[in-house]
Structure formats: structure tokens, C-alpha cells
Amino acid sequence: MTAVVDTSVIVGAFNERDAMHVRALQMLAEIREGRHGEVFTTDFILDEVVTVLLSRTGRHEIAVQAVDFVVPSEPEEAWLVLEPIGEETFFQALDAFRRSGRRELSFTDWTTVAFVRDGRADAVISFDEDFDGLVTRIG
8 A cells, every 4th residue: 555644644743733733643653663555745745734834833943843854864764755746747636626616625635636546646644534535545
């Protein structure tokens, strides 16, 4: 199994005031133990993580900690792969976003949906129930 780690899990882990903070830390422990197969996140998710953490915490250092978690300065310390969305997935997401009319999904969410639907992952690891019915969600 392969799975994309979504913004909600990473933000939850790094924002101590997040309602899902404890569960996010548990989920990351499960991921590290390999209980959800091969996992990665995307460049768009990392962008959203930084933006959300800066907005919700107002603390640059917390956003940097999240970046270092995903992209550590020492490559051998990485255990979560950062996968670029790529042009084809981007345009699939853009098309889905335009057609959907759903306000509850961000454009980044649509890139994740396109990523999974394209067969690049089997599921999304997320607390965001808005993925339900679109792709398989673990969380």
C-alpha cells in the first residue's frame, strides 16, 4: 500500500493547539512503524502546511520545524518522501477543481485527489472527511 500524508496530519502534529494534535502524533508514529505502507507527501501539501502553520500559529519557527520534518537537512534522516505533483496531475486537479463546485476542498486537496486517482497512491492519510467518497482515506 502507498499513501499520501495530508496537510491535516502534519499541521496537527506541529500545532500543539490543534484539536487533532494528539491523534496526529499517534498517526505519525504509526506511519514511522510502517503500519500504513509506503508513505510520502507532495510539494503542494508542504506548501499548504507552511501556509497553514504560519497562519494558525503566527510562528515561523514552527513552520520551519515542519519543513525540516518533511525535508531534513541531512537526506539520510528522511523517512517521508517529498513527491512533486507534476504537470499532468496539476492539470487534472485544475480540471476537477473547476468542475466540482465544492468549496470545502482546497486546490491542494484536489491535487491530492488527482494524485490518488492517477494511481500514484492508494489512499490519503488525513483527518479531512471531505476526501470521503472521492478517494480512500485513512485517519
